[in-house]
Amino acid sequence: MNATRAESIRLDQVRRQFGETVAVDRLTLEIPAGELVVLIGPSGCGKSTVLRMINRLIEPSSGRMFLGEEEITKSDPVKLRRRIGYVIQNVGLFPHQTVRENVATVPRLVGWSKAKANSRVDELMTLVGLEPSRYAHRYPHELSGGQRQRIGVARALAADPVVLLMDEPFSAVDPIVRARLQDEFLRLQGAVGKTIVFVTHDVDEAVRLGDRIAVLSEGGHLEQYGTPGQVLSHPANDFVADFVGSDRGIKRLAVTPIPVSNLRPLPAGAPQNAPSVTQTESLREALAALLEGDTGWVAVRPESPRPSDSALRPSGTGSKVVRGEPTAQPAVALPEGGTGSEQAALGMLTLDDIYTALRAAAA
Numbered sequence: 382m383n384a385t386r387a388e389s390i391r392l393d394q395v396r397r398q399f400g401e402t403v404a405v406d407r408l409t410l411e412i413p414a415g416e417l418v419v420l421i422g423p424s425g426c427g428k429s430t431v432l433r434m435i436n437r438l439i440e441p442s443s444g445r446m447f448l449g450e451e452e453i454t455k456s457d458p459v460k461l462r463r464r465i466g467y468v469i470q471n472v473g474l475f476p477h478q479t480v481r482e483n484v485a486t487v488p489r490l491v492g493w494s495k496a497k498a499n500s501r502v503d504e505l506m507t508l509v510g511l512e513p514s515r516y517a518h519r520y521p522h523e524l525s526g527g528q529r530q531r532i533g534v535a536r537a538l539a540a541d542p543v544v545l546l547m548d549e550p551f552s553a554v555d556p557i558v559r560a561r562l563q564d565e566f567l568r569l570q571g572a573v574g575k576t577i578v579f580v581t582h583d584v585d586e587a588v589r590l591g592d593r594i595a596v597l598s599e600g601g602h603l604e605q606y607g608t609p610g611q612v613l614s615h616p617a618n619d620f621v622a623d624f625v626g627s628d629r630g631i632k633r634l635a636v637t638p639i640p641v642s643n644l645r646p647l648p649a650g651a652p653q654n655a656p657s658v659t660q661t662e663s664l665r666e667a668l669a670a671l672l673e674g675d676t677g678w679v680a681v682r683p684e685s686p687r688p689s690d691s692a693l694r695p696s697g698t699g700s701k702v703v704r705g706e707p708t709a710q711p712a713v714a715l716p717e718g719g720t721g722s723e724q725a726a727l728g729m730l731t732l733d734d735i736y737t738a739l740r741a742a743a744a
């Protein structure tokens with residue numbers, strides 16, 4: 382993958398009216414380069430309209446928008462769209478083209494040679510976890526829903542856009558596939574570092590993926606803009622509190638890191654099969670592991686490299702990657718067989734410690 386190219390997006394008093402309906406009313410929002418910002422809000426609040434204005438599928442009625450320094454409404458829409466990847470719910474792959482042809486669409490349009498486009502397709506398919514030799518020659522109907530979404534993401538990334546707009550890209554797939562796609566997507570973002578505007582109406586998805594969350598109400602009103610932790614621990618008003626749900630305390634577990642520098646020593650004679658998590662997991666996994674076990678505490682292990690991840694993980698990607706680590710390992714994951722390869726735990730957490738850490742994170 383090339384060096385990251387990402388641009389910031391700035392909306393300044395952007396408004397769009399359809400007849401009597403004000404879909405978006407003077408929205409001002411800044412999305413820093415390289416961040417993943419989630420727009421969330423109830424159906425009809427204007428989320429899709431915002432995305433479509435950014436890539437000029439729809440023109441704003443008033444207001445200004447910037448991609449980096451460039452004013453979006455003054456740029457050539459065709460050139461603009463080549464710099465902006467767009468992924469929508471049902472992907473919109475071309476049914477009579479192979480996966481390879483689909484992914485190569487924009488590179489070919491902008492005049493890349495066939496060889497260059499082909500090697501880009503191979504690179505991207507590998508990045509989204511679909512072996513090119515197995516899948517490149519298939520047609521979209523020969524893929525599962527989750528595989529089609531991955532190809533949609535690969536196609537959107539093909540010409541190395543500076544921004545990715547994603548409109549409920551994972552909402553049509555079942556929950557298990559969706560969770561996998563989210564994990565993979567976080568790792569992908571760790572590798573490519575694009576500016577991403579991601580629309581969803583699913584709070585869990587927003588919390589899981591977003592560096593920041595913009596909570597919108599009808600008419601594209603910005604009710605709150607903050608990190609998942611901020612939105613969950615300090616909802617700005619009743620609308621946000623209602624929208625994120627009365628279980629926001631539980632949701633917050635997932636965005637709160639384990640207090641690694643504040644662990645208790647393991648008790649003497651702790652059982653080998655005590656529940657454990659790695660230090661980069663969240664309090665949510667820690668609590669889940671604790672509840673599954675019968676020790677009343679959970680051990681915290683140092684992170685160990687997992688070779689199975691290496692295909693998707695270039696060296697030196699940011700700390701964001703960590704958040705997306707799948708937690709598919711069993712909760713009790715000390716190596717089996719006592720081969721001497723066990724890593725010493727860093728310490729442990731009790732239920733009280735989890736509670737205390739959660740409270741401290743909200744302060």
Ligand SMILES: Nc1ncnc2c1ncn2[C@@H]1O[C@H](COP(=O)(O)OP(=O)(O)O)[C@@H](O)[C@H]1O
Binds near residue numbers: 422426427429431
């Ligand atoms: N092309 C259109 N013509 C007329 N009304 C539209 C059009 N697109 C969206 N709207 C209206 O604008 C509002 C916001 O729509 P949309 O941006 O699709 O919301 P969301 O994506 O948050 O569900 C809705 O009331 C919708 O009916």
Ligand SMILES: [Mg+2]
Binds near residue numbers: 428548
């Ligand atoms: Mg929509």
